[in-house]
Amino acid sequence: MATEKRTIFSPELAARFDRLVTLYPVKRSALVPMLLYSQDEVGYISPEVIVELADRLDIRTNDVESVLSYYSMLRTKPVGKYNVQVCTNISCMLRNGYGILEHCKKRLGIGHKEVTPDGLFSLEEVECIGACCWAPAVQVNYDFYDDLTVEKMDQVLDDYQAGRGKVTV
Amino acid sequence: MPKLVSHPDEVRIISRRFGTGAENIDKYVELDGYKAAQLCIEKGPEFIINEMKASGLRGRGGAGFPTGLKWSFVPKNVDRPKYVLVNGDESEPGTCKDHLIFLHDPHAIIEGTIIAGLAIGAKMGFIYLRGEYRYLLKIMEKAVADAYAKGYLGKNIFGSGIDFEVVTQTGAGAYEVGEESALMESLEGKRGVPRIKPPFPAVVGLYGGPTVINNAETIASVPHIFLMGGEAYAKVGSERNGGTRLFGISGHVEKPGVYELPMGYNLKKAIYEVAGGVLGGKKLKAVVPGGSSTPVLTADELDVGLDFDQMGKAGTMLGSGGIVVLDETVSMVEFALRTISFYQHESCGWCIPCREGTDWLKKTIGRVYAGGGVEKDLDNIKYLAENMMGRTFCPLGDAAAMPTIGFIKKFRHEFEEYVRGNAGVSPAEHDAALVSLG
Numbered sequence A: 001m002a003t004e005k006r007t008i009f010s011p012e013l014a015a016r017f018d019r020l021v022t023l024y025p026v027k028r029s030a031l032v033p034m035l036l037y038s039q040d041e042v043g044y045i046s047p048e049v050i051v052e053l054a055d056r057l058d059i060r061t062n063d064v065e066s067v068l069s070y071y072s073m074l075r076t077k078p079v080g081k082y083n084v085q086v087c088t089n090i091s092c093m094l095r096n097g098y099g100i101l102e103h104c105k106k107r108l109g110i111g112h113k114e115v116t117p118d119g120l121f122s123l124e125e126v127e128c129i130g131a132c133c134w135a136p137a138v139q140v141n142y143d144f145y146d147d148l149t150v151e152k153m154d155q156v157l158d159d160y161q162a163g164r165g166k167v168t169v
Numbered sequence B: 001m002p003k004l005v006s007h008p009d010e011v012r013i014i015s016r017r018f019g020t021g022a023e024n025i026d027k028y029v030e031l032d033g034y035k036a037a038q039l040c041i042e043k044g045p046e047f048i049i050n051e052m053k054a055s056g057l058r059g060r061g062g063a064g065f066p067t068g069l070k071w072s073f074v075p076k077n078v079d080r081p082k083y084v085l086v087n088g089d090e091s092e093p094g095t096c097k098d099h100l101i102f103l104h105d106p107h108a109i110i111e112g113t114i115i116a117g118l119a120i121g122a123k124m125g126f127i128y129l130r131g132e133y134r135y136l137l138k139i140m141e142k143a144v145a146d147a148y149a150k151g152y153l154g155k156n157i158f159g160s161g162i163d164f165e166v167v168t169q170t171g172a173g174a175y176e177v178g179e180e181s182a183l184m185e186s187l188e189g190k191r192g193v194p195r196i197k198p199p200f201p202a203v204v205g206l207y208g209g210p211t212v213i214n215n216a217e218t219i220a221s222v223p224h225i226f227l228m229g230g231e232a233y234a235k236v237g238s239e240r241n242g243g244t245r246l247f248g249i250s251g252h253v254e255k256p257g258v259y260e261l262p263m264g265y266n267l268k269k270a271i272y273e274v275a276g277g278v279l280g281g282k283k284l285k286a287v288v289p290g291g292s293s294t295p296v297l298t299a300d301e302l303d304v305g306l307d308f309d310q311m312g313k314a315g316t317m318l319g320s321g322g323i324v325v326l327d328e329t330v331s332m333v334e335f336a337l338r339t340i341s342f343y344q345h346e347s348c349g350w351c352i353p354c355r356e357g358t359d360w361l362k363k364t365i366g367r368v369y370a371g372g373g374v375e376k377d378l379d380n381i382k383y384l385a386e387n388m389m390g391r392t393f394c395p396l397g398d399a400a401a402m403p404t405i406g407f408i409k410k411f412r413h414e415f416e417e418y419v420r421g422n423a424g425v426s427p428a429e430h431d432a433a434l435v436s437l438g
């Protein structure tokens, strides 16, 4: 009989993880997705997340930590509710990606990897996000915005500010 | 939603279902979907590999390895389970083609994966998408669930008695994970560091089993080869370069976008006719022809066919098919700095020549750009980059060194102007443009 397990995750996510670990020939294969999905729910990878994932996968917490530190999307501190990621890589750079970044810095009053005091926005300069032909491109959390101008960027930020922005999880 | 573009010179094979709603399984089936898989079940592995070889399809991930040949390397009689791995890590700057396939034609990827599995005798395939592609992962997950519901995946696919499972997987941000052996490490739940080769994945790959790994576009091309016939597919392209390819044209062009052109199509025409020429009628200075790791071409070097062999002869590479166009206003030193900053950021740190080499290249080019460089720095940049070539654990080192060598060789005069203080960039501009990633 399966006993009711104590978990820090919502019942939905816990159930998803229960299934996820059965999909692969080796349980540990679920680690990277589990880290990302945990972060989506908790906001960052907390020590409690590390302990629970290690437990679920029968690995050591330092195995989890070593994987965690490798991937650039994974973080150990909270970011803003809306994490604005501005691509400045080559195709975006040629299409005013740096202008978009500077504008976001000014408007939000924060720099790279900083969070606004109200916790609503954070800003990150990122590498190519695979939207080069529609440059300049930005991701807010997981949602893409492309072919941006400063005006369009303002509109995007206005929408999130007003709670009308799109949120894919 | 990424904009779709079109041009009369396009030959639409991979992109023929884009914008038709083919992410819906019934629509996909209506548009000849899953016919190729059923044909391949009927005809068997030998037929599949022969058609693949006849098609002349070469890997769209960057290196251009013949796909049929790669599949034929998988040993037939082994006890260990075999796997098919679809590489959708798509992280090479300038590249966004797989993005459109996941968005518009996810079932073509599933069908290609099934066919690859049939060819090598695998019972399981994985489709790995970069972590940033969450909305595309959801489309892919839905497509996989629909294919299971129809009996196209799972036990006894198409009533054939053959079982085939497909699992989608997300990354979490790392360019290096696109390298095939690093991807396997990542899929095994580890840090994405490369493995030593040999043994090659075809013999010892994922979970130690023989594995075929292909780029998402390569896999999506596969069903079309069986719909058209290998030879007919080959004929669309150029010599030893079968079929078509999704070329992403970005940067300073009037009509940026992803265009499907026959292999061997002229690069100059692709820029000036297909993509509408240089933005705002400016003069073209340079082209990075196949993603940021490929050596730059100057404006006089563009009369070349877009295939693996012709680009090789022109001293560069077809790479990922991401063509980045630079107009006359671009500072090649700044562009070189942005390029090397990417590779420095993404070096996984596993081997010293890459970790240290990319860091010193970034520092040295950064110093030249900031106006503090000396003549000797230019020789050092070239010397450093040349000594990284072929000496790193995986090809990320080469990917950083090759474009750097190209910039310093072909645009040395611009670097020299920075050293002599004639570049006309103010200190404030340096500060604004200095890459803050860290």
Ligand SMILES: Cc1cc2nc3c(=O)[nH]c(=O)nc-3n(C[C@H](O)[C@H](O)[C@H](O)COP(=O)(O)O)c2cc1C
Binding pocket: B058, B059, B060, B061, B062, B063, B064, B065, B087, B088, B089, B090, B091, B092, B175, B176, B177, B178, B179, B180, B181, B213, B214, B215, B216, B218, B219, B394, B395, B396, B399
């Ligand atoms: C640093 C590095 C990054 C790579 N990134 C990708 C990638 O994002 N997508 C991809 O398909 N291949 C990538 N490759 C190439 C793969 O290692 C591999 O050659 C390819 O997936 C094989 O598929 P193909 O034969 O269909 O091209 C990368 C290689 C290196 C060295």
Ligand code: FES
Binding pocket: A087, A088, A089, A090, A091, A092, A093, A127, A128, A129, A130, A131, A132, A135, A137, B093, B094, B095
């Ligand atoms: S360079 Fe910005 S999305 Fe590729």
